[in-house]
Amino acid sequence: MVHQPGYDALADLYADMFPASSTTPLERHVVAAFAELVLDSAVGGVVVDVGCGIGHVTADLAHRGLDVIGVDPSREMLAIARSTYPGLRFDHDDAFLEATDLGGRGIAAIIARYSLIHVPPTDIPDVLAGWAARTVPGAVLAVAAQATDEAGEVAEFDHAVARAWRWHPDRLAGALATAGFDEMWRTISRPGPGFHRFPEVHVVARRR
Numbered sequence: 001m002v003h004q005p006g007y008d009a010l011a012d013l014y015a016d017m018f019p020a021s022s023t024t025p026l027e028r029h030v031v032a033a034f035a036e037l038v039l040d041s042a043v044g045g046v047v048v049d050v051g052c053g054i055g056h057v058t059a060d061l062a063h064r065g066l067d068v069i070g071v072d073p074s075r076e077m078l079a080i081a082r083s084t085y086p087g088l089r090f091d092h093d094d095a096f097l098e099a100t101d102l103g104g105r106g107i108a109a110i111i112a113r114y115s116l117i118h119v120p121p122t123d124i125p126d127v128l129a130g131w132a133a134r135t136v137p138g139a140v141l142a143v144a145a146q147a148t149d150e151a152g153e154v155a156e157f158d159h160a161v162a163r164a165w166r167w168h169p170d171r172l173a174g175a176l177a178t179a180g181f182d183e184m185w186r187t188i189s190r191p192g193p194g195f196h197r198f199p200e201v202h203v204v205a206r207r208r
């Protein structure tokens with residue numbers, strides 16, 4: 001299990017800085033579209049919010065009717081999630097999902113917002129292969145990440161909390177496709193003052 005001491009130390013500050021589940025209308029609409037796609041997919045099982053942090057996207061998805069759990073390697077982020085949303089399940093786990101016991105139920109869909117950025121790029125193929133192994137054809141996947149405009153690149157950047165890497169959107173979509181998740185659509189938002197420092201990408205894909 002990976003440790004994220006930076007997120008543990010800054011969990012309260014994070015909760016103060018990000019009181020809502022989305023900071024932009026685009027992010028909000030991507031979460032809504034993801035939920036709609038999952039409900040329409042009729043794939044049975046649990047939706048997993050990987051790197052759920054303080055749990056507000058998990059709660060948003062539950063509110064939209066999904067059977068969802070959140071997982072995160074930071075115990076302090078999880079403590080806030082559990083106290084804020086006592087009716088929801090939050091597990092201590094990282095992106096490999098090796099500690100998450102679903103009692104024989106499958107994974108219907110996965111959302112990973114700004115959490116795969118913290119997984120070393122060399123581990124990403126194994127993480128995605130694990131997700132493919134635990135999902136069935138038709139399962140929906142949504143990944144959000146800071147992006148780079150440099151074609152083909154994955155670049156480490158000076159994230160304030162933990163080591164992190166930005167992905168070129170094509171490279172991210174390519175990694176998903178290699179693992180068996182074909183891109184349906186993507187969004188890219190440009191950086192701006194008081195907004196975000198880097199381009200940001202959402203890729204929404206479906207398990208082949």
Ligand SMILES: C[S@@+](CC[C@H](N)C(=O)[O-])C[C@H]1O[C@@H](n2cnc3c(N)ncnc32)[C@H](O)[C@@H]1O
Nearest residue numbers: 004007051052053074077094095113114115118
């Ligand atoms: C920027 S926060 C995003 C939280 C949440 N997904 C959201 O959109 O509000 C990144 C989260 O990823 C988690 N994280 C860090 N490393 C991770 C890993 N290897 N696997 C899964 N989650 C990780 C952190 O603990 C943190 O809660």
